[in-house]
Amino acid sequence: xxxxxxxxxxxxxxxxxxxxxxxxxxxxxxxxxxxxxxxxxxxxxxxxxxxxxxxxxxxxxxxxxxxxxxxxxxxxxxxxxxxxxxxxxxxxxxxxxxxxxxxxxxxxxxxxxxxxxxxxxxxxxxxxxxxxxxxxxxxxxxxxxxxxxxxxxxxxxxxxxxxxxxxxxxxxxxxxxxxxxxxxxxxxxxxxxxxxxxxxxxxxxxxxxxxxxxxxxxxxxxxxxxxxxxxxxxxxxxxxxxxxxxxxxxxxxxxxxxxxxxxxxxxxxxxxxxxxxxxxxxxxxxxxxxxxxxxxxxxxxxxxxxxxxxxxxxxxxxxxxxxxxxxxxxxxxxxxxxxxxxxxxxxxxxxxxxxxxxxxxxxxxxxxxxxxxxxxxxxxxxxxxxxxxxxxxxxxxxxxxxxxxxxxxxxxxxxxxxxxxxxxxxxxxxxxxxxxxx
Amino acid sequence: xxxxxxxxxxxxxxxxxxxxxxxxxxxxxxxxxxxxxxxxxxxxxxxxxxxxxxxxxxxxxxxxxxxxxxxxxxxxxxxxxxxxxxxxxxxxxxxxxxxxxxxxxxxxxxxxxxxxxxxxxxxxxxxxxxxxxxxxxxxxxxxxxxxxxxxxxxxxxxxxxxxxxxxxxxxxxxxxxxxxxxxxxxxxxxxxxxxxxxxxxxxxxxxxxxxxxxxxxxxxxxxxxxxxxxxxxxxxxxxxxxxxxxxxxxxxxxxxxxxxxxxxxxxxxxxxxxxxxxxxxxxxxxxxxxxxxxxxxxxxxxxxxxxxxxxxxxxxxxxxxxxxxxxxxxxxxxxxxxxxxxxxxxxxxxxxxxxxxxxxxxxxxxxxxxxxxxxxxxxxxxxxxxxxxxxxxxxxxxxxxxxxxxxxxxxxxxxxxxxxxxxxxxxxxxxxxxxxxxxxxxxxxxxxxxxxxxxxxxxxxxxxxxxxxxxxxxxxxxxxxxxxxxxxxxxxxxxxxxxxxxxxxxxxxxxxxxx
Numbered sequence: 020x021x022x023x024x025x026x027x028x029x030x031x032x033x034x035x036x037x038x039x040x041x042x043x044x045x046x047x048x049x050x051x052x053x054x055x056x057x058x059x060x061x062x063x064x065x066x067x068x069x070x071x072x073x074x075x076x077x078x079x080x081x082x083x084x085x086x087x088x089x090x091x092x093x094x095x096x097x098x099x100x101x102x103x104x105x106x107x108x109x110x111x112x113x114x115x116x117x118x119x120x121x122x123x124x125x126x127x128x129x130x131x132x133x134x135x136x137x138x139x140x141x142x143x144x145x146x147x148x149x150x151x152x153x154x155x156x157x158x159x160x161x162x163x164x165x166x167x168x169x170x171x172x173x174x175x176x177x178x179x180x181x182x183x184x185x186x187x188x189x190x191x192x193x194x195x196x197x198x199x200x201x202x203x204x205x206x207x208x209x210x211x212x213x214x215x216x217x218x219x220x221x222x223x224x225x226x227x228x229x230x231x232x233x234x235x236x237x238x239x240x241x242x243x244x245x246x247x248x249x250x251x252x253x254x255x256x257x258x259x260x261x262x263x264x265x266x267x268x269x270x271x272x273x274x275x276x277x278x279x280x281x282x283x284x285x286x287x288x289x290x291x292x293x294x295x296x297x298x299x300x301x302x303x304x305x306x307x308x309x310x311x312x313x314x315x316x317x318x319x320x321x322x323x324x325x326x327x328x329x330x331x332x333x334x335x336x337x338x339x340x341x342x343x344x345x346x347x348x349x350x351x352x353x354x355x356x357x358x359x360x361x362x363x364x365x366x367x368x369x370x371x372x373x374x375x376x377x378x379x380x381x382x383x384x385x386x387x388x389x390x391x392x393x394x395x396x397x398x399x400x401x402x403x404x405x406x407x408x409x410x411x412x413x414x415x416x417x418x419x420x421x422x423x424x425x426x427x428x429x430x431x432x433x434x435x436x437x438x439x440x441x442x443x444x445x446x447x448x449x450x451x452x453x454x455x456x457x
Numbered sequence: 458x459x460x461x462x463x464x465x466x467x468x469x470x471x472x473x474x475x476x477x478x479x480x481x482x483x484x485x486x487x488x489x490x491x492x493x494x495x496x497x498x499x500x501x502x503x504x505x506x507x508x509x510x511x512x513x514x515x516x517x518x519x520x521x522x523x524x525x526x527x528x529x530x531x532x533x534x535x536x537x538x539x540x541x542x543x544x545x546x547x548x549x550x551x552x553x554x555x556x557x558x559x560x561x562x563x564x565x566x567x568x569x570x571x572x573x574x575x576x577x578x579x580x581x582x583x584x585x586x587x588x589x590x591x592x593x594x595x596x597x598x599x600x601x602x603x604x605x606x607x608x609x610x611x612x613x614x615x616x617x618x619x620x621x622x623x624x625x626x627x628x629x630x631x632x633x634x635x636x637x638x639x640x641x642x643x644x645x646x647x648x649x650x651x652x653x654x655x656x657x658x659x660x661x662x663x664x665x666x667x668x669x670x671x672x673x674x675x676x677x678x679x680x681x682x683x684x685x686x687x688x689x690x691x692x693x694x695x696x697x698x699x700x701x702x703x704x705x706x707x708x709x710x711x712x713x714x715x716x717x718x719x720x721x722x723x724x725x726x727x728x729x730x731x732x733x734x735x736x737x738x739x740x741x742x743x744x745x746x747x748x749x750x751x752x753x754x755x756x757x758x759x760x761x762x763x764x765x766x767x768x769x770x771x772x773x774x775x776x777x778x779x780x781x782x783x784x785x786x787x788x789x790x791x792x793x794x795x796x797x798x799x800x801x802x803x804x805x806x807x808x809x810x811x812x813x814x815x816x817x818x819x820x821x822x823x824x825x826x827x828x829x830x831x832x833x834x835x836x837x838x839x840x841x842x843x844x845x846x847x848x849x850x851x852x853x854x855x856x857x858x859x860x861x862x863x864x865x866x867x868x869x870x871x872x873x874x875x876x877x878x879x880x881x882x883x884x885x886x887x888x889x890x891x892x893x894x895x896x897x898x899x900x901x902x903x904x905x906x907x908x909x910x911x912x913x914x915x916x917x918x919x920x921x922x923x924x925x926x927x928x929x930x931x932x933x934x935x936x937x938x939x940x941x942x943x944x945x946x947x948x949x950x951x952x953x954x955x956x957x958x959x960x961x962x963x964x965x966x967x968x969x970x971x972x
Contacts, residue, residue: 302775
């Protein structure tokens with residue numbers, strides 16, 4: 020284990036995990052995850068297409084009803100809440116930090132869990148999920164992306180990074196993103212079995228904050244190494260294509276998201292400008308009996324009503340953009356990044372394998388056996404990862420297509436509704452003006 | 458009273474200016490008068506002195522109009538070839554107010570002295586009676602901007618088409634070509650004739666160095682095109698406003714502008730011409746005058762209205778600023794929407810999944826169309842509201858100018874009264890000194906001044922009456938103007954929304970078709 024080349028490459032070592040206080044946890048995981056992990060018959064991402072959320076901005080339609088999966092969840096060590104009922108209902112300001120209320124329904128139907136979690140808690144969960152290193156092939160999982168930390172009173176630049184999630188009132192968009200994250204995790208066959216998730220959703224105590232550990236899945240923070248390996252040619256056409264596509268799509272979706280943010284911001288600016296115009300019009304009203312002056316005042320008042328309508332229209336349009344397509348694009352963008360990271364991990368494993376193979380070939384007779392063993396281990400690992408990855412990729416694509424589809428439909432429907440409303444109001448104003456007595 | 462014309466010192470062509478200076482007054486109380494040359498056929502129009510107002514010039518006698526009823530308003534142009542446009546809102550002021558009211562040619566022969574004001578009043582009343590018979594039916598279009606010439610001497614020529622059924626015009630439809638300085642020249646003439654007697658003369662569109670230079674240099678880009686269109690539209694509105702005024706409509710200069718194929722070039726509109734410099738000096742003098750005249754306002758109506766217009770000025774400026782802001786943001790939205798459309802298209806192209814790819818491409822198209830709508834809407838915002846408000850801000854300046862003229866008229870009257878008083882005192886002193894000549898002279902002067910005082914009072918009353926009518930007219934027109942524009946704007950809004958609905962309805966099935 021000390022010579023695990025992969026880990027040495029990445030930087031963080033196993034020893035941190037194996038030694039000291041974390042050893043118990045490691046054994047715990049192994050016990051739980053051992054056999055039931057590789058449930059290839061299950062359909063992790065399909066379970067994300069779940070029920071209609073009344074009053075929520077983003078609908079996830081249920082695509083499968085997979086009762087066998089639910090049964091599985093009810094087994095000991097599995098999640099005791101129903102994935103599709105997880106909600107992040109609000110964000111409460113606590114000084115400089117935000118606390119999120121997470122509500123989920125018990126599978127048994129006997130009530131619900133109500134917990135308060137901070138972003139640190141979410142990060143802890145994410146790290147827990149990452150820490151399942153012992154599970155073979157786990158590197159091939161596309162981990163649901165956790166939104167970046169929200170900062171109150173942050174400089175604009177920082178908020179800009181959050182993009183759409185920082186917009187909307189009371190961090191509503193952010194809550195939706197967190198909700199999506201939890202649902203994705205809870206619906207994932209493997210990830211949902213992590214005890215940490217259960218802990219996170221049900222325990223009234225904040226989950227072990229003191230146990231945040233560095234996972235090996237840090238974002239390609241080992242930048243230099245990352246760059247070299249990212250371009251490493253693949254041995255498998257399927258994966259090479261996937262990596263190429265992913266690279267393009269990551270760039271495109273990020274770009275589209277950013278441009279869309281600009282559109283929404285401008286719409287909001289327009290709404291504010293309309294407000295100013297409307298107020299300025301009210302200042303023109305004179306208290307006079309003279310009929311012409313009175314008529315003019317009346318016109319000013321009526322015009323300010325028109326401008327108010329225009330303002331409301333912009334606000335609606337911006338809100339619609341934000342809560343449907345905006346969120347969708349943001350999620351798409353982050354998911355592409357998540358896939359990218361998975362593919363990168365696999366590429367790293369490939370590098371390890373290729374290095375091991377080379378070593379084995381070039382090894383002096385004395386060391387051949389040891390090298391060969393390493394090579395075999397690396398190969399096995401790599402195959403596991405590739406296997407899982409292929410599955411994940413297939414599901415990933417079907418899910419994201421579904422997500423985008425729903426986002427686009429909802430977006431279009433909402434904008435259509437707003438457009439009709441506004442059209443009606445404008446027509447009313449027009450009639451009123453035409454009828455203004457002369 | 459004989460008309461006296463002193464040949465001005467300068468030998469160049471120009472307008473004839475006469476000064477009347479009050480005796481003994483050291484302040485900038487004097488005003489400069491304008492008399493048009495009574496000899497239009499002379500090849501060399503009388504020169505114009507580019508002199509400032511001096512306090513100690515020679516005493517000059519009262520000047521009144523020539524008896525010639527026919528051509529009071531001959532052209533006065535200057536042969537200055539420099540074409541140096543400058544941003545000059547000053548243009549709304551005519552060269553100078555006259556002492557005696559100036560009557561339009563179409564009316565009765567002006568008499569001097571006491572009778573003039575009465576005549577004028579009657580004359581104007583007649584005009585208004587005429588009006589009620591011949592309903593206003595006129596449409597002026599300014600179109601076909603064409604660049605004439607090259608380089609820095611180039612200018613934009615516009616086609617002015619007048620369609621009318623009114624009898625005062627010789628033809629039902631007339632087309633002429635005019636350039637910008639022609640419009641400015643027209644305004645200058647109207648302002649010099651009517652502003653000082655209380656008529657709100659619509660201001661001409663503003664000069665713009667930047668805009669015109671671009672056009673001259675031949676820059677064929679969007680901003681030049683926008684500039685030309687903005688100017689064309691402004692010229693059209695200017696003419697329409699001018700002819701809607703019942704008095705101005707009948708002015709021979711206006712008719713000539715609309716109908717005659719050739720107009721002498723109005724060079725006195727240039728900033729650095731003699732006339733231009735005189736304007737600037739006058740403006741300075743006026744500013745000082747305003748500070749020193751303290752009027753005892755006996756008429757509450759004027760007090761109120763003055764205040765109202767001050768307020769209105771501020772409010773309109775604020776509104777104008779708001780709308781400009783709106784226009785700016787809308788243009789920004791258009792840019793951003795186009796940008797998003799492009800990135801959506803790219804996303805669609807990179808997408809493997811066929812149906813999703815198609816939907817994303819459709820999305821890009823929808824966004825492009827919406828962008829076009831935004832652009833159209835920005836156009837509407839601008840041309841309808843922003844320009845309307847801008848026009849009114851300038852109109853208010855003219856209104857305030859008219860109020861100021863009233864103040865000046867009052868001031869003049871008061872000064873004459875004071876002078877009369879002094880003369881009377883002097884006369885009574887002379888009664889006891891045995892100087893029959895001087896006494897006679899003093900008595901003559903007193904008689905003259907008495908006449909002037911009466912005239913002054915009549916002038917003041919007349920201008921007050923005119924202003925009341927004008928303000929009333931202004932307020933009515935304002936309501937009409939705004940209503941028309943707002944309805945147009947609403948119609949454009951409704952149309953945009955209908956289009957938008959169609960786009961969304963077309964997109965929905967595409968989105969749903971993603972398998």
